[in-house]
Amino acid sequence: MKEAVVGMRSVKREEMNAINDDPVFGTIFDWDYLLWEVRLTFLAAGFFIYLGVFLLSHWLSSWRSTTYRALCAKEKVFWNMAVTRGVFGLQSCVAGLWALLIDPVFHADKVYSQQKWSWFNCLIAAGFFLLENVAVHVSNIIFRTFDVFLVVHHLLAFGGLAGLVINVKSGHYLPLMGMLLEMSTPSTCISWMLLKAGRANSFFWKANQWVMIHLFHCRMILTYHMWWVCIFNWNSVIENLGLLHFIVLFSGLFAVTLILNPYWTYKKTQQLLSPTDWNFENKAVENGKLNGETHQKKGI
Numbered sequence: 001m002k003e004a005v006v007g008m009r010s011v012k013r014e015e016m017n018a019i020n021d022d023p024v025f026g027t028i029f030d031w032d033y034l035l036w037e038v039r040l041t042f043l044a045a046g047f048f049i050y051l052g053v054f055l056l057s058h059w060l061s062s063w064r065s066t067t068y069r070a071l072c073a074k075e076k077v078f079w080n081m082a083v084t085r086g087v088f089g090l091q092s093c094v095a096g097l098w099a100l101l102i103d104p105v106f107h108a109d110k111v112y113s114q115q116k117w118s119w120f121n122c123l124i125a126a127g128f129f130l131l132e133n134v135a136v137h138v139s140n141i142i143f144r145t146f147d148v149f150l151v152v153h154h155l156l157a158f159g160g161l162a163g164l165v166i167n168v169k170s171g172h173y174l175p176l177m178g179m180l181l182e183m184s185t186p187s188t189c190i191s192w193m194l195l196k197a198g199r200a201n202s203f204f205w206k207a208n209q210w211v212m213i214h215l216f217h218c219r220m221i222l223t224y225h226m227w228w229v230c231i232f233n234w235n236s237v238i239e240n241l242g243l244l245h246f247i248v249l250f251s252g253l254f255a256v257t258l259i260l261n262p263y264w265t266y267k268k269t270q271q272l273l274s275p276t277d278w279n280f281e282n283k284a285v286e287n288g289k290l291n292g293e294t295h296q297k298k299g300i
Contacts, residue, residue, distance in 0.1 A: 029116040039123055039165045046127020050084050054131075057083040067197045074143045075196070078279060081135055082189040088128045089185030095121040096180025099173060110173040110229050111236045118172040122164050125179050129158035153260055156252035163245035171240055174249065177226050181219050181256065187212035191268075192277070200275035209272045216265040223257040 031038050057080040061068035068079060095118070099106045105113045132154045140146050160178055164170050187208055194205045230237050230250075238246050267278055 029120045031116070031119075033116070033119040033123075034168055039168075042120065042123035043127045043130065043162075043165060046124035047131050048127070049124065050088060050128045050131050053087050054080045054084045054135075067193075071196065074139070074145075075280060077135070077139055077143075079193065079196070081132075082185075082192050084128075084131075085182070085185040086189030088125070089182045089189075091121065092125065092179035092182040092185075095125075096176050096183070099176040100180065106173050106176075110171070111233045111240055112169075112171045114172050118176060119164075121179070122161055122172055122175050125175075126158065126161035126165060129154060129161055133158055149260060149263065152255060153252075156248060156255060159248040160245075160252050163241070163248060167242055167245055169240065170242075170245060174226060174229065174237075177222060177229075178249075178252070180222060184212055184215040184219060187215060188268075191271075192279070195275060195277055205275075206272070209268070213265065213268050213272065216261065216268055220257075220261050220265070223253065223261060226253055227257065 031042075033039060058076070061076075061079065061083075068076065071079060099118065103115065105115055106118075136147075136150055136154055140151075157178065161175055164172070164175060190208050191205065191212055194200065194202065194208070199205050230253075241249060270276075271278065
C-alpha cells in the first residue's frame with residue numbers, strides 16, 4: 001500500500017515537472033523555492049508591488065478625481081487600500097480559478113501538490129497580506145479606530161500564507177482557494193468609489209452591487225468546498241500542514257465560514273437596499289446622495 005502511494009506521488013511529481021517545464025511558465029516562475037532567500041525575496045516583492053499600487057492609486061486619484069480630493073485622510077487611505085485589494089483580487093481570481101478548474105496536478109492531488117506558478121502566486125499574496133496588516137495597524141493607531149473583523153481576517157490570511165514560507169512541504173491547493181475568496185474585492189472597490197462619488201442611484205452601481213452579492217454567495221460555496229477537501233483528507237491535511245499551520249488555517253476557515261462571510265453578505269445586501277457607507281457610518285447616503293450632496297452628482 002505504501003509503495004503504491006509513493007508511486008502515485010512520484011507520478012504526480014513528474015506531471016508537475018512536465019507542466020513547470022513549459023517554456024511560457026518556466027521563464028517567469030522557474031526559481032528554486034526551497035531556498036529561504038528566494039521565498040523571502042518574493043514575499044518582499046509582493047509587499048512592495050502592492051505598496052506601489054497603493055501609491056500609484058494615490059497619485060492618479062489626486063490628479064484625476066475630484067471625489068478623492070474632497071475625502072478626509074482616513075477615507076483616502078481606505079480608497080487606496082480598496083484599489084490595492086481590487087488589483088490583488090484580480091490576481092487571486094486568475095490563480096485560484098486556474099487551480100480549481102484547469103491545472104491537472106491540483107485535480108489529481110489537493111493535499112500535497114505544489115507548482116512553481118503556485119509558489120510564485122502564494123508568496124506574492126503573502127507579501128500583499130503583510131502590507132494589509134501593516135496598513136491596518138498603522139491606520140488604527142493614527143486614526144484611533146479598530147475594526148476587529150478586518151484585523152482578524154488579515155492576520156489569519158497572512159498567517160496561512162506565511163506558513164508556506166516556513167513549511168515548504170505544505171500543499172498549495174487550500175491556500176489558492178483561500179486567495180480565490182478575494183474574488184469579491186474588485187466589485188467592493190468599485191462599489192465604494194461610486195458610493196463616495198454620489199452614484200448610488202446609478203444603474204451601474206446597482207448592477208455591480210448585485211454582482212458583488214452573488215460573489216459573496218460564491219465565497220460561501222467555496223468555503224464549503226474547502227471544508228469538503230479537508231474533511232475527506234483529514235489525516236493527510238494535518239500531516240502535511242503541521243500542527244501550528246493547521247491551527248492557523250482552520251481558525252481562518254472557521255471564521256470566514258461562520259462569521260465573516262455571513263456578516264459581510266448581510267451588510268452588502270443591506271447596502272443595496274439602503275446605500276450607506278458602513279465603513280464610515282456617520283457619512284450616510286440619503287436617497288443616493290452622499291456627504292451633503294444635494295443637487296449634482298460628483299465627478300469621480
